[in-house]
Amino acid sequence: MNKVVLVTGANSGIGLALCERLLTQDTEGVQLCLACRNMQRAQAARSALLASHPTAQVALLQMDTSSITSVFKAAQEIKLRYNRLDYLYLNAGIMPNPQFDVTAFFKGLFSRKIITMFATGEGILTQTDRITPDGRQEVFATNLFGHFLLIRELEPILCHAGRTSQLIWTSSSNAHRSAFNLEDIQHQKGTQPYSSSKYASDLLSLALNTHYNKQGLYSSVICPGFVMTNLTYRILPSFPAFLWTLLMPIFWLIRVFTNMFTLTPYNGAEALFWLFQQKPESLDPYAKYHSLTSALSNNYTQPQKMDIDLETSEALYEKLLQLESEERRKVKEKQKPSQHFHSNRAGPLSS
Numbered sequence: 450m451n452k453v454v455l456v457t458g459a460n461s462g463i464g465l466a467l468c469e470r471l472l473t474q475d476t477e478g479v480q481l482c483l484a485c486r487n488m489q490r491a492q493a494a495r496s497a498l499l500a501s502h503p504t505a506q507v508a509l510l511q512m513d514t515s516s517i518t519s520v521f522k523a524a525q526e527i528k529l530r531y532n533r534l535d536y537l538y539l540n541a542g543i544m545p546n547p548q549f550d551v552t553a554f555f556k557g558l559f560s561r562k563i564i565t566m567f568a569t570g571e572g573i574l575t576q577t578d579r580i581t582p583d584g585r586q587e588v589f590a591t592n593l594f595g596h597f598l599l600i601r602e603l604e605p606i607l608c609h610a611g612r613t614s615q616l617i618w619t620s621s622s623n624a625h626r627s628a629f630n631l632e633d634i635q636h637q638k639g640t641q642p643y644s645s646s647k648y649a650s651d652l653l654s655l656a657l658n659t660h661y662n663k664q665g666l667y668s669s670v671i672c673p674g675f676v677m678t679n680l681t682y683r684i685l686p687s688f689p690a691f692l693w694t695l696l697m698p699i700f701w702l703i704r705v706f707t708n709m710f711t712l713t714p715y716n717g718a719e720a721l722f723w724l725f726q727q728k729p730e731s732l733d734p735y736a737k738y739h740s741l742t743s744a745l746s747n748n749y750t751q752p753q754k755m756d757i758d759l760e761t762s763e764a765l766y767e768k769l770l771q772l773e774s775e776e777r778r779k780v781k782e783k784q785k786p787s788q789h790f791h792s793n794r795a796g797p798l799s800s
């Protein structure tokens with residue numbers, strides 16, 4: 450039976466490279482669904498995939514992970530289209546308005562933390578977040594909460610007796626405990642919403658394993674390394690794309706010191722692809738699976754223990770469940786007037 454694979458943020462960068470790799474390995478055996486916010490970009494991605502794999506099954510789905518209504522609507526559509534979902538890649542992500550601290554960067558160059566700085570971006574990046582029309586912090590909503598709601602909505606097709614399904618989060622080496630605060634899970638107060646959202650995804654993955662493993666659903670976290678994509682190009686907006694290309698020899702040199710400079714989306718997708726081939730029961734819920742590229746350009750995947758604990762992961766899970774109830778209540782409130790006219794029809798969000 451074909452494996453059904455859904456990838457969020459699949460129209461570019463690491464998500465698109467993963468789709469290409471999945472089809473290259475098994476064109477006929479995979480039913481791909483690209484979940485994207487922009488259908489024009491999604492169409493372009495589909496055409497590119499079909500150009501190299503003309504017989505592949507590639508479907509498109511409109512979903513904006515920052516919008517509660519869009520996520521609920523997309524989940525309904527997925528449940529109508531598929532009666533099983535084998536892999537759900539939670540890959541869509543943003544880092545809006547990044548500010549690159551040039552002074553900290555030059556200080557870092559002459560400190561003992563130079564390798565860590567290049568591997569994680571620690572200490573040199575901050576962001577200014579925005580509020581979504583739903584009233585949530587945009588980075589939290591896009592990178593974490595929209596995905597959480599999607600998983601909860603897709604529970605019936607993810608959890609099946611007698612078979613397993615996998616959730617695979619694209620996290621980051623930039624995920625730090627210090628950026629995350631249980632009292633401010635949306636990161637309203639700080640300047641590192643990206644790091645906070647990625648650390649929250651590490652915690653949430655652990656909690657999902659605690660709550661869903663017995664139903665055959667497993668969650669893992671990967672880090673793609675540092676990859677040149679739209680997300681990273683925006684970090685230095687005044688830096689045109691060709692200057693990034695000119696920096697490539699320096700980046701290849703840095704690879705001698707840190708194998709986290711995977712640089713291409715293909716290399717960055719290594720761990721995502723590797724997890725596709727693993728038995729989920731054999732994976733470590735406390736590990737982050739890193740895509741790594743050696744100085745000689747060999748790709749491999751390596752697990753590294755995450756700086757997370759069960760207690761914090763459970764506390765975050767509880768808070769997310771509370772937010773979920775709030776959102777469901779709001780949606781029901783909005784539906785109330787129209788219920789008058791459609792009294793006997795169960796609404797898409799009635800679960």
Ligand SMILES: NC(=O)C1=CN([C@@H]2O[C@H](COP(=O)(O)OP(=O)(O)OC[C@H]3O[C@@H](n4cnc5c(N)ncnc54)[C@H](OP(=O)(O)O)[C@@H]3O)[C@@H](O)[C@H]2O)C=CC1
Pocket residue numbers: 457458459460461462463464484485486487490512513514515516540541542543591619620621622672673674675676677678679680681
């Ligand atoms: N590049 C890197 O070095 C690293 C990246 N990552 C993570 O990898 C993931 C993929 O990013 P990457 O490939 O680098 O960057 P890209 O910007 O190329 O890809 C991000 C994808 O997410 C989509 N997306 C963004 N916001 C939303 C939204 N609200 N709803 C639906 N889709 C959305 C984008 O769509 P659109 O094209 O419409 O913007 C795009 O398809 C992200 O989670 C990122 O945090 C982690 C570590 C390092």
Ligand SMILES: CC(C)=CCC[C@@H](C)[C@H]1CC[C@H]2C3=C(CC[C@]12C)[C@@]1(C)CCC(=O)C[C@@H]1CC3
Pocket residue numbers: 566567568569570573574620621622623674675681684696699
């Ligand atoms: C020579 C020169 C101008 C170097 C600039 C390098 C920095 C812009 C990068 C060094 C490490 C990079 C990095 C990221 C962004 C760009 C760097 C800071 C990320 C934070 C991007 C998003 C992630 O999820 C993790 C990345 C870690 C490394």
